[in-house]
Amino acid sequence: xxxIEINHITKDYGGRRGVFDLSFQVxxxxxxGFLGPNGAGKTTTIRQLMGxxxxxxxxxxxxxxxxxxxxxxxxxxxxxxxxxxxxxxxxNGMEFIRFVAKMKRMKDLGRAPELMEQFELDASGxxxxxxxxxxxxxxxxxxxxxxxxxxxxxxxxxxxxxLMQNRFVDLILSEKKRGKTILMSSHIFEEIEKTCDRAAxxxxxxxxxxxxxxxxxxxxxxxxxxxxxxxxxxxxxVQAFDKAECAAANKRTVVxxxxxxxxxxxxxxxxxxxxxxxxxxxxxxxxFLHFYGGDE
Amino acid sequence: MMNLTLYKREWKANWxxxxxxxxxxxMYATMIVSMFDPEMGDSLKVMAESMPEVFAAFGxxxxxxxxxxxxxxxxxxxxxxxxxxxxxxxxxxxxxxKYVDNGSMVYLLSGPQKxxxxxxxxxxxxxxSLVVMLVxxxxxxxxxxxxxxxxxxxxxxxxRVNAGLFGLWILLGGVxxxxxxxxxxxxxxxxxxxxxxxxxxxxxxxxxxxDKFENLKYATPMTLFSVDGLIANESEAWIMCAVMYGAxxxxxxxxxxxxxxxxxxx
Ligand SMILES: Nc1ncnc2c1ncn2[C@@H]1O[C@H](COP(=O)(O)OP(=O)(O)OP(=O)(O)O)[C@@H](O)[C@H]1O
Ligand SMILES: [Mg+2]
Numbered sequence: 001x002x003x004i005e006i007n008h009i010t011k012d013y014g015g016r017r018g019v020f021d022l023s024f025q026v027x028x029x030x031x032x033g034f035l036g037p038n039g040a041g042k043t044t045t046i047r048q049l050m051g052x053x054x055x056x057x058x059x060x061x062x063x064x065x066x067x068x069x070x071x072x073x074x075x076x077x078x079x080x081x082x083x084x085x086x087x088x089x090x091x092n093g094m095e096f097i098r099f100v101a102k103m104k105r106m107k108d109l110g111r112a113p114e115l116m117e118q119f120e121l122d123a124s125g126x127x128x129x130x131x132x133x134x135x136x137x138x139x140x141x142x143x144x145x146x147x148x149x150x151x152x153x154x155x156x157x158x159x160x161x162x163l164m165q166n167r168f169v170d171l172i173l174s175e176k177k178r179g180k181t182i183l184m185s186s187h188i189f190e191e192i193e194k195t196c197d198r199a200a201x202x203x204x205x206x207x208x209x210x211x212x213x214x215x216x217x218x219x220x221x222x223x224x225x226x227x228x229x230x231x232x233x234x235x236x237x238v239q240a241f242d243k244a245e246c247a248a249a250n251k252r253t254v255v256x257x258x259x260x261x262x263x264x265x266x267x268x269x270x271x272x273x274x275x276x277x278x279x280x281x282x283x284x285x286x287x288f289l290h291f292y293g294g295d296e
Numbered sequence: 297m298m299n300l301t302l303y304k305r306e307w308k309a310n311w312x313x314x315x316x317x318x319x320x321x322x323m324y325a326t327m328i329v330s331m332f333d334p335e336m337g338d339s340l341k342v343m344a345e346s347m348p349e350v351f352a353a354f355g356x357x358x359x360x361x362x363x364x365x366x367x368x369x370x371x372x373x374x375x376x377x378x379x380x381x382x383x384x385x386x387x388x389x390x391x392x393x394k395y396v397d398n399g400s401m402v403y404l405l406s407g408p409q410k411x412x413x414x415x416x417x418x419x420x421x422x423x424x425s426l427v428v429m430l431v432x433x434x435x436x437x438x439x440x441x442x443x444x445x446x447x448x449x450x451x452x453x454x455x456r457v458n459a460g461l462f463g464l465w466i467l468l469g470g471v472x473x474x475x476x477x478x479x480x481x482x483x484x485x486x487x488x489x490x491x492x493x494x495x496x497x498x499x500x501x502x503x504x505x506x507d508k509f510e511n512l513k514y515a516t517p518m519t520l521f522s523v524d525g526l527i528a529n530e531s532e533a534w535i536m537c538a539v540m541y542g543a544x545x546x547x548x549x550x551x552x553x554x555x556x557x558x559x560x561x562x
Binding site for chain 1: 399
């Protein structure tokens with residue numbers, strides 16, 4: 001039995017929006033990344049896992065229980081961080097955390113104090129007045145405080161500053177060590193790369209790949225931009241390294257998309273005088289296009 | 297059956313609004329009661345004669361002579377239906393649709409309680425807060441009456457009328473609660489439930505103005521609350537009263553079952 005099982009679910013909102021015949025599983029103790037561009041259907045999938053919406057066809061189950069019919073039972077072993085987070089505005093942060101703890105039938109605040117410290121969260125203010133990042137931290141605290149076995153996180157780092165994003169990555173890694181099963185959606189490949197064992201990639205509601213991180217990374221490209229001291233050097237470089245081409249704007253600059261050839265590209269450049277270099281990681285969308293052969 | 301944490305939270309979130317509505321009703325109730333004048337024919341009557349249509353529309357046309365008839369005639373025709381109706385519309389929206397609309401329903405459903413349990417708690421809260429309002433208003437009217445006109449208020453008739461009034465509140469509450477359970481957007485839920493309430497009140501008012509529109513009374517649920525019939529203890533009035541309770545409770549039950557099955561965009 002897989003911990004989370006998604007079997008051929010379709011939820012059609014019309015106009016090719018929604019998710020279509022989607023299937024994948026999350027194994028016990030695994031961290032699975034769920035990647036896809038805006039509107040790909042990540043949140044729609046997650047809502048079905050949470051039992052908020054029923055698939056038109058197909059089935060979703062967690063720990064072998066149907067997500068819609070047994071939503072309440074599943075909740076006790078589940079922590080959820082919604083993608084569009086919202087609280088009861090009239091409460092202050094601490095009141096809210098206490099309220100959620102009681103709704104979850106926890107005897108005390110569980111891991112909340114420890115998490116608040118870890119994320120440097122001062123929850124004493126009114127929720128309505130809190131910044132996006134603070135709200136996100138409250139959401140994180142609420143998702144993790146019960147120390148559940150399964151975590152479903154919808155864009156967990158949105159709104160967090162880079163320091164806090166790193167803390168979050170640390171948190172996921174430590175939870176992984178403790179054997180938690182985690183499904184997290186994201187737009188940021190690096191974040192998934194650092195934390196996940198496998199990733200599922202979805203585009204326009206359809207699954208494009210589920211694979212181990214290494215497999216997926218092997219297809220990942222970086223865009224390399226090298227500027228040389230003289231135009232002849234650039235021309236010579238393009239001659240020697242066939243992936244490269246001259247940049248349109250500047251004859252001294254070459255651009256290339258490299259994956260495994262990165263080492264060769266750098267070593268080749270070492271033969272000339274390099275004055276500047278930029279490396280861009282591909283955007284997720286570019287990555288999908290490259291890896292899966294475009295939009296056929 | 298229900299969730300105590302949530303129930304308490306709703307009291308904390310809504311008591312201010314309840315107090316405000318009770319305050320307004322206190323003002324009206326004491327004002328009307330104090331205007332009663334057993335000896336000299338009342339001043340409101342003089343006013344009523346100067347603009348009969350307006351008073352008729354508010355159901356204050358033929359207000360009788362006793363304190364009970366006076367109070368029920370002036371208060372239970374429109375004030376004690378329209379004001380609580382506003383409270384009911386706002387509260388019903390706050391209890392369900394608003395949580396779904398802004399997404400905080402996630403946290404109400406984050407525990408091991410079933411959806412039905414959560415939404416039932418909200419229904420129970422609505423009904424209990426209406427009980428509080430009713431008991432309070434009855435208390436105010438009764439105490440003002442005893443203070444100003446000791447032993448004038450016929451208690452049994454007063455209780456019968458209030459039994460009917462509560463039936464009407466339950467009916468309105470049920471309808472608004474059902475709307476709140478059906479629609480995911482606050483705006484829609486509020487819009488449709490206020491449309492229903494305003495329609496019911498308006499049609500009632502028009503039907504009371506003259507004989508020409510009398511038959512319109514069959515087109516509004518407000519007619520089910522028959523103040524005169526309840527004072528006179530007529531069986532027909534009791535049947536209508538039972539219909540209000542029955543339909544109201546049915547709406548609550550349907551609301552809960554709709555909420556149980558629907559897709560939540562949270
Ligand atoms: N209740 C709904 N009614 C109609 N269309 C919907 C509904 N919910 C989602 N959609 C549509 O389904 C598609 C998928 O939305 P979803 O929120 O799952 O995307 P996502 O992958 O989470 O995107 P993002 O990365 O922006 O969060 C979108 O085109 C959206 O407009
Ligand atoms: Mg989303």
